[in-house]
Amino acid sequence: MLVGPSGGGKTTALKMINRLIDFEGGDISIDGQSVRSLDVTQLRRGIGYVIQQIGLFPHMTIEANIGTVPRLLGWERDRIRRRALELIELVGLDPDRDGRRYPAQLSGGQRQRVGLARALAADPPVMLMDEPFGALDPITRERLQDEFLALQAQIRKTVVFVTHDIDEAITMGDRIAVLREGGVLAQYDTPDRILSEPADEFVAQFVGADRGLKRLTLRRLRDIEPIDPPAARPGDNAQAARARVQRAGFETLVIVDDDGRPTGLLPIDRLATERVPEDGSEPLGAVGTPGMLLRDALSLMLSQTGSHLVVVDKNGRLAGLVSADLISEELVAK
Amino acid sequence: MTHVLAAKLAAAGPVIPNFGGGGAHSCVRRNGFFCWDWFRSHWSDTFQPALLDHIKLTAIAIGIGFAISFAAALLAYRFVRFETPFSIFSGILYTIPSAALFQLLVPITGLTTTTVEIALISYTLLILFRNTVVGLRGVSDEVREAARGMGFTRAQTLLRVELPLAAPAILAGVQIAAVTVISLATIGAFIVDEGLGGPIFRAITTDFNTEFVAAAVLTTLLAVVVYALIAGAQRVLTPWARREMAR
Numbered sequence: 001m002l003v004g005p006s007g008g009g010k011t012t013a014l015k016m017i018n019r020l021i022d023f024e025g026g027d028i029s030i031d032g033q034s035v036r037s038l039d040v041t042q043l044r045r046g047i048g049y050v051i052q053q054i055g056l057f058p059h060m061t062i063e064a065n066i067g068t069v070p071r072l073l074g075w076e077r078d079r080i081r082r083r084a085l086e087l088i089e090l091v092g093l094d095p096d097r098d099g100r101r102y103p104a105q106l107s108g109g110q111r112q113r114v115g116l117a118r119a120l121a122a123d124p125p126v127m128l129m130d131e132p133f134g135a136l137d138p139i140t141r142e143r144l145q146d147e148f149l150a151l152q153a154q155i156r157k158t159v160v161f162v163t164h165d166i167d168e169a170i171t172m173g174d175r176i177a178v179l180r181e182g183g184v185l186a187q188y189d190t191p192d193r194i195l196s197e198p199a200d201e202f203v204a205q206f207v208g209a210d211r212g213l214k215r216l217t218l219r220r221l222r223d224i225e226p227i228d229p230p231a232a233r234p235g236d237n238a239q240a241a242r243a244r245v246q247r248a249g250f251e252t253l254v255i256v257d258d259d260g261r262p263t264g265l266l267p268i269d270r271l272a273t274e275r276v277p278e279d280g281s282e283p284l285g286a287v288g289t290p291g292m293l294l295r296d297a298l299s300l301m302l303s304q305t306g307s308h309l310v311v312v313d314k315n316g317r318l319a320g321l322v323s324a325d326l327i328s329e330e331l332v333a334k
Numbered sequence: 335m336t337h338v339l340a341a342k343l344a345a346a347g348p349v350i351p352n353f354g355g356g357g358a359h360s361c362v363r364r365n366g367f368f369c370w371d372w373f374r375s376h377w378s379d380t381f382q383p384a385l386l387d388h389i390k391l392t393a394i395a396i397g398i399g400f401a402i403s404f405a406a407a408l409l410a411y412r413f414v415r416f417e418t419p420f421s422i423f424s425g426i427l428y429t430i431p432s433a434a435l436f437q438l439l440v441p442i443t444g445l446t447t448t449t450v451e452i453a454l455i456s457y458t459l460l461i462l463f464r465n466t467v468v469g470l471r472g473v474s475d476e477v478r479e480a481a482r483g484m485g486f487t488r489a490q491t492l493l494r495v496e497l498p499l500a501a502p503a504i505l506a507g508v509q510i511a512a513v514t515v516i517s518l519a520t521i522g523a524f525i526v527d528e529g530l531g532g533p534i535f536r537a538i539t540t541d542f543n544t545e546f547v548a549a550a551v552l553t554t555l556l557a558v559v560v561y562a563l564i565a566g567a568q569r570v571l572t573p574w575a576r577r578e579m580a581r
C-alpha cells in the first residue's frame with residue numbers, strides 16, 4: 001500500500017515498477033530479478049496493471065479487452081476465450097451477456113471489474129493498482145473493495161496498491177508505506193502499527209485524530225475472547241439460572257432454544273418464577289457474527305440500549321457476549 | 335482556359351446539336367428537360383463509360399491522396415513538428431481555385447489525366463490529413479497508458495489501439511474527400527474528356543438539356559451512393575462507435 005497526499009510520488013513509485021517511468025539510481029527487483037534486466041514489454045506483460053481511469057479499449061468487447069495480454073503472449077484462441085469467460089464470471093459479471101458488450105455499455109463499477117479481470121488475465125504474480133476504486137461512488141467502492149479482498153484471499157497475488165485514502169489503505173493493506181510531499185518515506189509498517197504508533201507528526205495527522213477508532217476496522221469479533229454469558233432454556237430451573245446470572249455479575253439471562261440459538265434476554269427481576277418462563281423476555285436486538293468488524297460491533301452497541309452485543313456462530317448458536325470494555329481492552333493490549 | 339475548350343469543341347464537330355444521331359425523337363427535337371429514350375440509347379456509348387471513368391478518377395485520387403495523407407499524418411502524430419508544415423502545405427493547395435490549379439499544372443503535365451489527378455489529389459490532402467491526425471489525437475491518454483502498461487509495443491499500440499480508435503474520424507474524412515472529389519472531377523473535363531464532366535460541358539455548350547441533366551444527376555447519385563457506402567462500411571467496421579452504444 002502506497003499512501004499519502006498528492007505530490008508524494010505514489011504513482012511515480014508504482015510506475016517505476018513496470019518501467020512506465022525510468023529511474024536513475026537504486027533498483028527494483030521482482031523475485032530477485034531486477035526490472036531493468038528484463039525486456040520492458042515482457043516485464044509489463046508479466047505484471048497486472050489497473051488504473052483509476054480503467055483505460056478499457058472502447059473498440060473491443062469485454063471479452064477481447066480481458067484477452068489482451070494473453071493475445072500479446074500468443075496464447076491459443078480457445079484458451080484465451082476460456083480464460084476471459086472464467087474471469088468475467090470471477091469478477092461477478094455475466095459471461096454470456098457481458099462478454100460481447102462494449103465498455104460504453106457498462107457502468108463505472110462494472111468497467112472497473114473488467115479492468116481488474118483484464119489485469120488478472122495472464123495470471124501475473126504481481127499486480128499494480130493505481131487508485132483502482134478512486135473514481136467510483138462510495139457504495140460501489142466499498143463493495144469492490146470487499147470483493148477484491150475476498151478474491152485476493154483466493155488468488156494470493158503480490159499487490160502494490162496506490163491510494164490517497166488512508167481508510168482504504170488500512171482496510172486493504174498488509175503493509176503500508178506512507179509517503180509525504182517530495183517522495184519522502186514517512187513510515188513503512190503494518191496498518192495497526194501505523195495507527196497505534198505513527199512515526200511522526202505528519203503520519204499522525206495523515207491517519208487522523210480518529211486513528212484509535214480506525215484500529216477497530218482492523219479486528220473482527222472473532223479476534224476477541226467473548227464473555228461466556230449465563231444462559232438457560234425455557235422450563236429450566238429458575239433458581240439455578242438466577243444464581244448463575246448473579247455469579248457472573250450480570251442482570252440479564254440469555255434465553256436460548258433447544259438448539260442453543262439465543263431468542264431473547266430476560267431481566268433477572270422477572271425470574272421470580274419456579275421455571276424459566278416461555279415468554280416475557282426482551283428482544284435480542286442486533287446480533288454480531290464472528291466476521292463482524294469491531295467498529296461495526298461497537299456501532300451496533302451504541303445504537304441500542306444494552307451495553308453488550310450477543311454474538312452467534314455461523315449456525316446461529318450463542319457464541320458469547322461482547323462488551324464495549326472488552327473491545328477497548330483489545331485495543332490497549334496490542 | 336477557353337482556348338483549350340474551344341479547340342476541343344471544334345474538334346468535336348459541328349456545334350449545331352446532332353442530338354439524336356439518326357432517328358431523333360420528338361422530345362430531343364423539342365429539347366425537352368429529360369428525354370428518357372435518348373438517355374437509354376446513349377447509356378452504353380456515353381454515360382456508362384463516363385460514369386466508370388469518373389469512378390476511376392475518384393478512386394485513384396482518393397487512393398493516392400489517402401496514402402500521402404496517411405503517411406504524413408502518422409509522421410505528424412509521432413513527430414509533432416511535422417504537423418504545421420504539412421497543414422500549411424495542404425491548406426494552401428486546398429484554397430487554390432480548382433480552375434486555376436488546372437491552368438497552373440497544364441504547362442508542366444499537359445492536357446493529361448495526370449494533371450486532373452494531381453489537382454484532385456491535392457484537394458483530398460487537407461481533409462484526409464486533418465481527420466487522421468485528429469482521430470489519432472482523440473485516443474484518450476488512459477487508453478494509451480493502459481496499452482503501454484500491459485506491454486504493447488509502440489507498433490502494436492498504433493495498429494491495435496490507436497488506428498482502430500481513429501477509424502471513425504478517418505473514415506469520415508474519406509467520406510468528405512470522396513464526395514468533394516466526385517463533384518470536382520467534373521471540372522477535370524476542362525483538361526481531358528474523362529468522366530461525367532465531359533457530357534456536362536458538351537451539354538452546356540450545345541444547350542442540350544437531356545445530356546446535362548443525365549450527367550449532373552449521375553454525378554450526384556454517385557456522390558450519394560459513395561457517401562452511403564462509406565457510412566455503411568463505418569457502421570460495420572466500428573460497431574462500438576454507434577450512437578446507440580452509448581448508455
